[in-house]
Amino acid sequence: MADLKLKINARRFSSPYRSINNDLNIQLFLHNAHRSTNRKNSNKPSSHSKQHDYSQDKIKNQYQLQCIIGVGGFGRVWKVIHKQQVFAMKEINKALVLLKQSVPSIMTELKFLTELKHPFIVNAYSAFQDTQNLYLVLDYLSGGDLRFHLGKQRKFSEEQTKFFVACITIALEYLHSQKIIHRDIKPENLIFDNHGYLRITDLGVAIKKHAQFPQNFETSGTPGYMSPEVLFRQDHGIPADYFALGVICYECMTGRRPYHGTRKDIREQMLLKQVQVNMSDWSPEANDFINQLLLIKPQQRLTQPRTHPWFKNYPFDLLASKKLQAPYLPVRKDNFDKAQILIEDEENHQIIKLNQHLIKDNQHLFDDYRCQINEKSRRSSITNKMFFQLF
Structure with missing residues (x-):
């Protein structure tokens, strides 16, 4: 456990997102985001104030979690089943997003994915959230990276x-x-x-x-x-x-x-x-x-x-048109490193525990993280107001 803590600390303090004044940087980032939101809403009547709606919490229950197939800088990637189809679902922890000052990049990615569809990119199908995490549902590719x-x-x-x-x-x-x-x-x-x-x-x-x-x-x-x-x-x-x-x-x-x-x-x-x-x-x-x-x-x-x-x-x-025979075929059933996933998942877990306090007062920054992709009209499926407020 001591070795793991050392690895976590080394990872945190070698991260490009951290610096000696990181706590101050985070507070400044959140303060600017708050000011941007307040300016945007300053002329609206109070009765129109947006209320947090986490009825989306129930959406996750529609996805049957199979196994973790990857761990990234913001959380896990799951293999899931939804309506008899297999998808990959990114579980993006809000505390990690806030710690790394990455709200704009998370919003940007979703905005782009709702506008794009192509057989040589990993396409998105849905996005929703609960109080702790953002969820992004994507094509499931079994071959590994x-x-x-x-x-x-x-x-x-x-x-x-x-x-x-x-x-x-x-x-x-x-x-x-x-x-x-x-x-x-x-x-x-x-x-x-x-x-x-x-x-x-x-x-x-x-x-x-x-x-x-x-x-x-x-x-x-x-x-x-x-x-x-x-x-x-x-x-x-x-x-x-x-x-x-x-x-x-x-x-x-x-x-x-x-x-x-x-x-x-x-x-x-x-x-x-x-x-x-x-x-x-x-x-x-x-x-x-x-x-x-x-x-x-x-x-x-x-x-x-x-x-x-x-x-x-x-x-x-x-x-x-994908009519060529590929010269290299992934042949393993699990094309990912299970041991590395366990290490990185535990590292993220420890970092989340230390920064859980960031979520409570900043839920509104994620209000517009949601979409249901309509295959006939991908461009009209989402409103990302925070994307425009933060840039």
């Missing part, structure tokens, strides 16, 4: 990697056509279905490019997969996602990432040299493809993977 399989396989062949990259490219093209930049493309956010096709998930730090606000200097994502322009707090866009794709290619090829360490370490490595790969057991086109994605300058980076010689004559039409 690419990180799990990289851990088992260490490396992948050129043929397998090309298939993975083609799947990711189709998904990114769709997101970018909607002016959405994912900003956190990494193996943990790439999930296999049972036919070996990859889908993109987790839009928590995604942004939408607007003509009125064309520049973005805020840094988000995962060190090791962040593009140089993000790490150096420069304006960034679509090329940032393709740099991350290059890192994934490099990892599939070599079994490791091109850059390691803290953000500071990675920045220094990028300043020292431009990464180049030249693997003799991969084709020259594959080597060049990865090198083009990993270029430091975003204006020189490859952002149209289909046009590269590595994908010459590749049957993207068959891939898009």
